Amino acid sequence: MGNAHYTVTRPDGEQIEAGYDVAAVCEQDGCTLEIDRGLAYLCGSTPGTPEDGCGGYFCSRHLYTDWEMPSDEPQPQNCLPCIDKRP
Template sequence: MEDLMGYAYYTVTRADGIEIEAGYAVEAVCEQDGCTEPIDRGVDNLCGSWPGTPDDGCGGYFCSRHLGYRDWESEEPQPENCKSCFEKRD
């Protein structure tokens, strides 16, 4: 996957070896335990910077309430993370 812009549907293999459907046209539910917020599996809802097995997140998909943790003071570009991944970065 060279360019993620415009990708409505694709598959990725997660770190646990499970292949999932992803893309902004793939309907899903937030992966935070207990959350039932409908989302899509586009990169806007991704924890990390690259679908599948990012080295800067878990590769899960979350609603806006459970994604968006980052060091806002840093001048380095950072992906958005879920709370669990953000806390592991410290």
């Protein structure tokens, strides 16, 4: 319900259209792969201003799950800058 199309506010205050119905291009510099703004392409675990990502949208080649700690929780996917920022 409501996942196809919604508005979120990014960490920089910009409001964007999001949802798996919204066509977009990977936000990685130089990457032109077409994606959508569904959760599958989100950096972080929640749209907008996730605590564990930047809220950007990236293609599967520019999203990484790189947790070394085993966990039962689903792990968020992150873009490379966010992976680098991890402690």
